[in-house]
Amino acid sequence: MRAVVLVGGFGTRLRPLTLHSPKPMLPVGHRPMIERLVDRLARGGVTDVVLALGFKPEPFMEAFPDGKCGDVNLTYAVEPEPLDTGGAIRFAAESVGINETFVVANGDVLTDLSVADLLAAHHSRMAEATMHLTGVDDPSAFGVVALEGAADGGIDRIVDFVEKPEPGAEPSNLVNAGTYVFEPSVLGLIAAGKRVSIERSIFPMLVERGGLYGFSTDDYWIDAGQPELYRAANLDLLSDRRVFDRCAAIAPTAVVSSSAMITNSIIGDNVEVGDDAEVVDSVLLAGARVGAGARIRASLVMGAVGAAAEVIGSMVGAEGVVPAGSRLIDGALPDPAAV
Ligand code: GTP
Secondary structure (H helix, E strand, O other): OEEEEEOOOOOHHHOOHHHOOOHHHOEEOOEEHHHHHHHHHHHOOOOEEEEEEOOOOHHHHHHOOOOEEOOEEEEEEEOOOOOHHHHHHHHHHHHOOOOOOEEEEEOOEEEOOOHHHHHHHHHHOOOOEEEEEEEOOOHHHOEEEEEOOOOOOEEEEEEEEEEOOOOOOOOOOEEEEEEEEEOHHHHHHOOOOOOOOHHHHHHHHHHHHOOEEEEEOOOOEEEOOOHHHHHHHHHHHHOOOOOOOOOOOEOOOOEEOOOOEEEOOEEOOOOEEOOOOEEEOOEEOOOOEEOOOOEEEOOEEOOEEOOOOEEEOOEEOOOOEEOOOOEEEOOEEOOHHHO
């Protein structure tokens, strides 16, 4: 089984963390997000993945130089210019000659969905396209569906698909969870070489044809494209929320002072944490440096935090330096707007 994985977005919401690293290469529980995603696809029977790339292909090629991620064969489809989600799927699928049922996944979704179950549901209804659906409290930020029958789990025909509806106008609380099974006929609906949004242009067309189905599950699911959710995706690996994945809080290569206090946090490779520092509900990404007596809370840190500095609800990118003794509250360094 082949899959197209969309990894060519700009990741603007995670700036400054994504200024030097594409979003799917950011770690979740010490491993690049994309590796966890490819593992999940492999568990569901996927053997070959095409990475649909636009922005910054090099870090992917360097991370997987032999074209393998675990046992899965990787191919790279690099768009000449960003083609948006639909254009990217067509470009990537054509680049490897896909002409049979295939899987598509957004590169920033972390879920315990069984792709094998999604495929079985798709075939059971002879669907043209099947979308994984998940229930959320505030659907207005997502693509929201209306189903033909009662929304009681399993597979059903989608009779309406609205991308980011006005709050209050959502047809249900079931949203596009970013993993799909497509028949090759879907590719014919996407104009070649053009910017096409699969969500805004193609799903409504598939609804019109009666060929779009939704498979709803209550599996763990998170779209890690926003800072709060990226942090949660990491910290969830410390709890028992995940079925398949867990991780150690502190990477073996990290150097953490014995007087530092680490609470519900992930400390990545080669991170240094000084004496009496306090780190709570945070992720220190590989190479971060935290000075003595610094306090970090609910933050994501790649760069340096000086001694006795305080960082709360903030993101510090690879080149960010929080001066000793200063405070950064709900901020981002370097300021993405100024870079
Ligand atoms: P933001 O800039 O923060 O909105 O992130 P994003 O650009 O990644 O956008 P979004 O999360 O909406 O994209 C959903 C998925 O599609 C992600 O996995 C992106 O990597 C991917 N994606 C978005 N646009 C493109 C594109 O033009 N080409 C390719 N290959 N992938 C894309």
